[in-house]
Amino acid sequence: xxxxxxxxxxALLYASVLFLIAGGLSxxxxxxxxxxxxxxxxxAIGAFATASAVGQWFAGSTSGWLFLLLPTGAIVAAxxxxxxxxxxxxxxxxxxxxxxxxVTFGLLYILEDVMRFIWGPYPVSAxxxxxxxGSLHVGEFVYPRYNLFVIAVGGLAALFLWAFIYRTKFGVxxxxxxxxxxxxxxxxxxxxxxxxxxxxxxxxxxGLAGAVIVPSQSAVLGMGVDALVLSFIVVVxxxxxxLEGALVGALIVGVIREIGITVFPEIELAVLYxxxxxxxxxxPAGLFGRTA
Amino acid sequence: MSGLSPSPELASAPAASAPAPFRRRSPxxxxxxxxxxxxxxxxxxxxxxxxxxxxxxYGLAMAIAVLGFNLLLGYTGLLSFGHAAFFGVGAxxxxxxxxxxxxxxxxxxxxxxxxxxxxxxxxxxYVCVRYTRIFFSIxxxxxxxxxxxxxxxxxxxxxxxxxxxxxxxxxxxxGPAEGEGKIHFLTHRYYYYVLVVFVICVAVMWLxxxxxxxxxxxxxxxxxxxxQFVGVRIRAYRFMAFLIxxxxxxxxxxxxxxxxxxxxxxxxxxxxxxEFVFMAVLGGFRNFTGPIVGALVFNYLKTYAVGFTVYWQAxxxxxxxxxxxxxxxxxxxxxxxxxxxxRRRISR
Numbered sequence: 001x002x003x004x005x006x007x008x009x010x011a012l013l014y015a016s017v018l019f020l021i022a023g024g025l026s027x028x029x030x031x032x033x034x035x036x037x038x039x040x041x042x043x044a045i046g047a048f049a050t051a052s053a054v055g056q057w058f059a060g061s062t063s064g065w066l067f068l069l070l071p072t073g074a075i076v077a078a079x080x081x082x083x084x085x086x087x088x089x090x091x092x093x094x095x096x097x098x099x100x101x102x103v104t105f106g107l108l109y110i111l112e113d114v115m116r117f118i119w120g121p122y123p124v125s126a127x128x129x130x131x132x133x134g135s136l137h138v139g140e141f142v143y144p145r146y147n148l149f150v151i152a153v154g155g156l157a158a159l160f161l162w163a164f165i166y167r168t169k170f171g172v173x174x175x176x177x178x179x180x181x182x183x184x185x186x187x188x189x190x191x192x193x194x195x196x197x198x199x200x201x202x203x204x205x206x207g208l209a210g211a212v213i214v215p216s217q218s219a220v221l222g223m224g225v226d227a228l229v230l231s232f233i234v235v236v237x238x239x240x241x242x243l244e245g246a247l248v249g250a251l252i253v254g255v256i257r258e259i260g261i262t263v264f265p266e267i268e269l270a271v272l273y274x275x276x277x278x279x280x281x282x283x284p285a286g287l288f289g290r291t292a
Numbered sequence: 293m294s295g296l297s298p299s300p301e302l303a304s305a306p307a308a309s310a311p312a313p314f315r316r317r318s319p320x321x322x323x324x325x326x327x328x329x330x331x332x333x334x335x336x337x338x339x340x341x342x343x344x345x346x347x348x349x350y351g352l353a354m355a356i357a358v359l360g361f362n363l364l365l366g367y368t369g370l371l372s373f374g375h376a377a378f379f380g381v382g383a384x385x386x387x388x389x390x391x392x393x394x395x396x397x398x399x400x401x402x403x404x405x406x407x408x409x410x411x412x413x414x415x416x417x418y419v420c421v422r423y424t425r426i427f428f429s430i431x432x433x434x435x436x437x438x439x440x441x442x443x444x445x446x447x448x449x450x451x452x453x454x455x456x457x458x459x460x461x462x463x464x465x466x467g468p469a470e471g472e473g474k475i476h477f478l479t480h481r482y483y484y485y486v487l488v489v490f491v492i493c494v495a496v497m498w499l500x501x502x503x504x505x506x507x508x509x510x511x512x513x514x515x516x517x518x519x520q521f522v523g524v525r526i527r528a529y530r531f532m533a534f535l536i537x538x539x540x541x542x543x544x545x546x547x548x549x550x551x552x553x554x555x556x557x558x559x560x561x562x563x564x565x566x567e568f569v570f571m572a573v574l575g576g577f578r579n580f581t582g583p584i585v586g587a588l589v590f591n592y593l594k595t596y597a598v599g600f601t602v603y604w605q606a607x608x609x610x611x612x613x614x615x616x617x618x619x620x621x622x623x624x625x626x627x628x629x630x631x632x633x634x635r636r637r638i639s640r
Binding site for chain 2: 035088091092097098099101102103105106107108109110111112113114116117225229232233236240265266267268269270273274276277280281284285
């Protein structure tokens, strides 16, 4: 029974992080119809930034205040996003999709090496936070408290995002722009500003995912690409451009991966990709996607 | 149907990215270009050193893959992020022939690669060609990642990250001569073997894209609905294009693997698929010769960038962004543009 609960929590942990990454990817696609292939790198940058803030600048410190440094990665990723969108991506909205994919693919190459340049080839860790949080003991049951914190962050992020998009004025503007950019623009909405904001929020979410996961695992080069490929699976299952889809997709992938690791470790990834291909085959736009 | 209507943004794309017309060229004019270039390629092993020849052999092998890739991107309008799958299947087919059947003949290798990549392409194509645009790209990527994870995890079959070794093959039944070193063999006889296959592949691709079938693909690319109205069976044609494209890429993988001597799961990753995309864009995917030029130039660019700096990826990224922003028609397209301008100026 305890084992089952641990597996469940692990699945939720994985789903929370995946939701943050894939939700950002999906939000960006939903608003500006662009698939950012460099999205995983923003996740990695978030992880590296938090890791160097906690593990390098304040190395040796074990104060509880260190938790305040956790959002560093999210903020850094958001700032990068706010710069990238107007400079590099904006000229491409009016060009065919191939070119958008190509330019973000180039960006992927560049950001990967920027990280290598700044943080070097070795893993950077912020495990002090993970250790400080300790473990939760309930009878025989032991589970790291930090992981529960990550699950909570994922859940809260989903809640905030929902409230933000469906309960605020900015959310209405965002949805209007997403549905018909031209008409929204004609109604006086500053579409360029909405695009910058949406892209920044998307990058913030990716950075936040990296920031919260880095205390329990180190930041390594290449983690961005792995995350990108997995979040592709999530958005393909859930539907590109749909946040509900990203949530459901992340939960499905989280659970399947947890089962996969214990039952069929060799073909875990293959099963995930096959499920994604199967969903695309039956519902081309994903479970929650719209065809438009 | 994909259920995707072309977006207004696409319809109003600026003229710079509009497809250049594929002009009808007389065979004499084509021969005027093709024969001198082939003669130069034949002369290469006697002129430059062995290292350069091997680099060129790599480039020619890759060029076959990019030619195949471009049948989809340039002629059918489908951007595949999963072509490494077919390349890898070609290479692993050769490695399996060596490991499990102890075959040494290059002709059998090529046959195995064609059959294996053909089978995989049929399966992938059946699923992929139902979709276009980003969904096609992601589906191709997802399926290729399945192969990668299988090659990576089933290490007792594929050797895992250590990969599988492939010794120098026998060409038309003959291995290296008595006392002939491996390098000499690769830079002479194997080089010519690659060159012959390359020339055949270029000729076949030329015929394909200039046939009514090729014209129909371009019609599908430019306007799917209209192509359907004039009676083009869109899905069947896309499937055929996908199949030809995958088999070309498989042949390329089979030719590449004896040069490399080793096949690892790295050639199945999506970064490797990305390199095909890069080569096509570098050369210019709106031209027939673009992919060939792109593959050759990329090969040198990557080799020297890797030697020049550890940040070669960033260098490639900057080049890619620069190309897409400033020279979307690639090297060949830009040269054509300059040539046309120069001619206009002279005739004025």
